[in-house]
Amino acid sequence: MAIRERRERERLDRERLIVAAARELAEAEGWDAVTTRRLADLIEYSQPVLYSHFKGKDAIMAAVAVEGFAELAAELRAARTKTSNPPASLAETAAAYAHFAETRPILYEAMFTKAVDLTFASPETRPELQAGFGELREAVRPLVGDDDLEVSTEVLWAGLHGLVTLTRGGRLRREDHDRRLAVLLRRFSD
Amino acid sequence: MAIRERRERERLDRERLIVAAARELAEAEGWDAVTTRRLADLIEYSQPVLYSHFKGKDAIMAAVAVEGFAELAAELRAARTKTSNPPASLAETAAAYAHFAETRPILYEAMFTKAVDLTFASPETRPELQAGFGELREAVRPLVGDDDLEVSTEVLWAGLHGLVTLTRGGRLRREDHDRRLAVLLRRFSD
DNA sequence: CAGGAGTTCTAGCAACGCTAGCGAAGGAGA
């Protein structure tokens, strides 16, 4: 029976290896470079083993995206709890969100543009996916009435998401980023 | 010489035919269904003619996107000029933006997710791409100081874009859409 | 009517995601 356990452990290791390789390759050369063949080469197994772990390429990207959500939540939390002054805390959190998207664009792309089949805002949503939103909500809470909390947080999230995606797509001049962030936040701080 | 003109006219017609076919197919079955082969079938020419008009598939999608930007600008303009009351005008314009993205999701996808190589916010930006932003700006102008105008408009745009993309991706519950729009607008109307 | 320029097609390349089915490896029972 111990053999079975070792096998499962090795299997889990290999699964992590796949996700890590996919992420590294994507961050190095973009998602277009992440093909099942190159991935198989990187992990030093043949293509079909990928499919014994994941339903398809999309599922691998979704796994990378889940990692991204966990990291985003952690960074938002760190930023939010850096200060106890509510407006400053919100500003830190928002800046951390923008910074995450700016410095890890490939990860952000997987989280919001590629992985379409990750379910959100429903009971069976994976906790990693809710945590980030939760951090935003806690940063917003001290500044708005509790009745509007959910909706206000969603609007802030949308504002941040819109800023980073439009900037990434070359739709907004990068140099005005800080001013835009300030304008967005000012509307939550009075 | 008239022959040359006729030829160019026919060529232009065929180019429009390609773009129209691409758009129809995409709106009917999604962008994944738009392959060069199916497109060639639809226009009743062989594949290579597509490449005598466009550099590649991306260029065809970009052409569809440009159509989309023109239509979006027209609809925003119609909404904005429906009333002369500034806050109401802004609300109409914002609602029109959201309505456009909601009712023409495939077009919106081409405009903001697919066609990456359309240059924005630079002198050589095509006028169709600037017009939509211009309508937003004129709707915002009466409500904010002229010094903040550009940045405020960009933030509103980002907010709207974030709302529609997060909603489309299943990240926001659709039923709260109107409340979120109201919260976003309230921040521009006081 | 013959020549040549321009246009469109047939055919095919390399790469993609994904899968059927064979062959080897290795634990389980006699």
Next chain:
DNA sequence: TCTCCTTCGCTAGCGTTGCTAGAACTCCTG
């Protein structure tokens, strides 16, 4: 220790993709 049998990963290949080289055809010109 030998044999069976399950489990596992591989080779090979299918169908489809975007794109292109070069042949074949059309049609205006002299």
